[in-house]
Amino acid sequence: MLADGPSLRLLPRLDDCNRFFWTGGADGVLRFLRCGECRRFTHPPVPRCPACLSRDMAPEPVSGRGTLHSFTVNHQQWIPGSDPYVVALVTIAEQADLRLTTNLIDCPADAIAIGMAVEVTFVGNGDVHIPLFRPAGL
Amino acid sequence: MSDTSPLRRAAITGIGHSQIGRRLRRGDLDLTVEACLAAIADAGLDRDDIDGLATYPGTGIGMGGFSGPGSPELQDALRLQLSWHDGGAEGPAQMRAVIAAAMAVGCGLARHALVYRTVTEATAQAGRASAGIGGSGLGSGGPSLGGGGSGGGVPRFGGFLQWFLPFGAVSAANWIGLVAQRRIHEFGLTRTQLAQIALNGRRNATHNPGAVYREPLCLDDYLAARMISTPLCLYDCDAPCDGSTAFVVSAVETARDAPHAPCRIEAVGTALRGRPSWDQFDDMTTMAARDAAASMWERTDLGPSDVDVAQLYDGFSVLALVWLEALGFCGRGESGSFVEDGTRIAREGTLPLNTAGGQLSGGRLHGFGLLHEACVQLRGEAGERQVPGRCEVAVVSNGGGPLAGSMLLVRDTG
Numbered sequence: 001m002l003a004d005g006p007s008l009r010l011l012p013r014l015d016d017c018n019r020f021f022w023t024g025g026a027d028g029v030l031r032f033l034r035c036g037e038c039r040r041f042t043h044p045p046v047p048r049c050p051a052c053l054s055r056d057m058a059p060e061p062v063s064g065r066g067t068l069h070s071f072t073v074n075h076q077q078w079i080p081g082s083d084p085y086v087v088a089l090v091t092i093a094e095q096a097d098l099r100l101t102t103n104l105i106d107c108p109a110d111a112i113a114i115g116m117a118v119e120v121t122f123v124g125n126g127d128v129h130i131p132l133f134r135p136a137g138l
Numbered sequence: 139m140s141d142t143s144p145l146r147r148a149a150i151t152g153i154g155h156s157q158i159g160r161r162l163r164r165g166d167l168d169l170t171v172e173a174c175l176a177a178i179a180d181a182g183l184d185r186d187d188i189d190g191l192a193t194y195p196g197t198g199i200g201m202g203g204f205s206g207p208g209s210p211e212l213q214d215a216l217r218l219q220l221s222w223h224d225g226g227a228e229g230p231a232q233m234r235a236v237i238a239a240a241m242a243v244g245c246g247l248a249r250h251a252l253v254y255r256t257v258t259e260a261t262a263q264a265g266r267a268s269a270g271i272g273g274s275g276l277g278s279g280g281p282s283l284g285g286g287g288s289g290g291g292v293p294r295f296g297g298f299l300q301w302f303l304p305f306g307a308v309s310a311a312n313w314i315g316l317v318a319q320r321r322i323h324e325f326g327l328t329r330t331q332l333a334q335i336a337l338n339g340r341r342n343a344t345h346n347p348g349a350v351y352r353e354p355l356c357l358d359d360y361l362a363a364r365m366i367s368t369p370l371c372l373y374d375c376d377a378p379c380d381g382s383t384a385f386v387v388s389a390v391e392t393a394r395d396a397p398h399a400p401c402r403i404e405a406v407g408t409a410l411r412g413r414p415s416w417d418q419f420d421d422m423t424t425m426a427a428r429d430a431a432a433s434m435w436e437r438t439d440l441g442p443s444d445v446d447v448a449q450l451y452d453g454f455s456v457l458a459l460v461w462l463e464a465l466g467f468c469g470r471g472e473s474g475s476f477v478e479d480g481t482r483i484a485r486e487g488t489l490p491l492n493t494a495g496g497q498l499s500g501g502r503l504h505g506f507g508l509l510h511e512a513c514v515q516l517r518g519e520a521g522e523r524q525v526p527g528r529c530e531v532a533v534v535s536n537g538g539g540p541l542a543g544s545m546l547l548v549r550d551t552g
Contacts, residue, residue, distance in 0.1 A: 005305060005306050006306030006308075008292065009292070009304050009305075009306070010292060010293055010295060010303040010304055010308070011292050011294050011295070011304060012294060012295060012296070012303075012304060013294035013295055013296040013300065014294075015296065018300065043418070044298075044301060069320070069422065070316040070317070070320040070323070070422060071319055072312055072315030072316050072318075072319055072367045072368050072369075073365070073367065073368040074306055074307075074312055074315075074366075074367045075364065075365040075367065076309065076311065076365075076367060078306070078309055079306060079308065082306065085306055087305055087306060087307045087312050087315070087316070087367070089417055089422070097418070099417050099418055100301075100417075101301055101302055101305055101307055101316075101416075101417045103305045103306070114319070114320070114323040115323075125292075128304075130304050130305075132305075
């Protein structure tokens, strides 16, 4: 079985721009910044909507569902003591060009398939809640 | 592109390498001066002739051994008197410094610009448990302890790294593993095809006394190698090394007095139209190579069929495949079958590739080694590894992922 991630999770440095993303998972909900005018999501967070340049940007919940766009099983001991784990690139269901690098968990190596449906779950580490994904409907 | 383009007034007239190897335990300035003096002498010049200076990436970038000395250090070490100088990490990949020098020379800001790239990553990594955070380095997102909340003293990261490190996606091997896996999904790329880049590099390295890995490598060795980040195994990842590469970029009217045939810069690929991001780029199978290559061909009347030798960035094997497609040597998704049995890309093939071993076997001179070999081949000075037949046009690419640059060089015939 593959590990859920590296033996040590390095953490984001929180600021006013990224805090909603990294702390929002406390209630189990994944959020992205969304434009109040053109309604597009954007990631990573920026002060203005890159599509329409509106400043009306606020975090909004998404369903937490997505599809696996690509993956790689890491074997190298960049972080000592790590068993092989899956780095995943997930496309968020709400918008075709909204992606997140994450870990795929609870999935045997031979069941990983690009295009598979996945859903979010969080692992907490102090104030930070890290969004991971697992096969949908487990 | 018209012949009045300033870039076409620039040519590479001098090339130089320092000693290159694994864990040389020599200082980066020591290696840099060695390479620079070699390039100046090769151009038939004296250091007093040098009035321009550029480097990639400048000081303070990345992990130990990545950046080499900055341009002020080198200027002072050689007491250069400069009309123009430049250094930095942003732009069309590592060759940004060469492009900047060509623009400066073409615009008349300098007549002879020295350009260098130095790495001492092998020595720097010798004392570390594992070979650090890859590719683009830590940049502005560097570590700090604490700062931002509880976390038990775990280092915290800002900038782009915050979107990767919490998931153990700490190396360019992980980020580019995603590219390779997507190519398997979309195009049916196989490991045997991917292997051809590594095997071709190793075959060529056996004819390059300066290459860091010269022992024969066969497909069975490749397939048995340990995985780094699937589908990339040990032989898909280039080797940290120590070494410096330097060039003299001269105004073409002075270049014709040079002792060696000048390598004129026909066109450069500098575009970046997709998002500059490892995971948000619109097409994960091409990333920025697509834009750089397209812009290069828009700027010249030459085309892929005119190219006699290719030196394509192979920091990871799959990047060379990406470049083969981006540069139009084959169609999108067809690079796997293009390299399938290795014959097309062999030294005797229709498109000789990475004739000094590339970075996979030659060592990670970080783009500049590839440009050096392009010049050696265009001059016809590659000895036993010289490509047979005509060698008048060379293409060089640097980078991959969200940063990419390419350059088309032609042997100047006056």
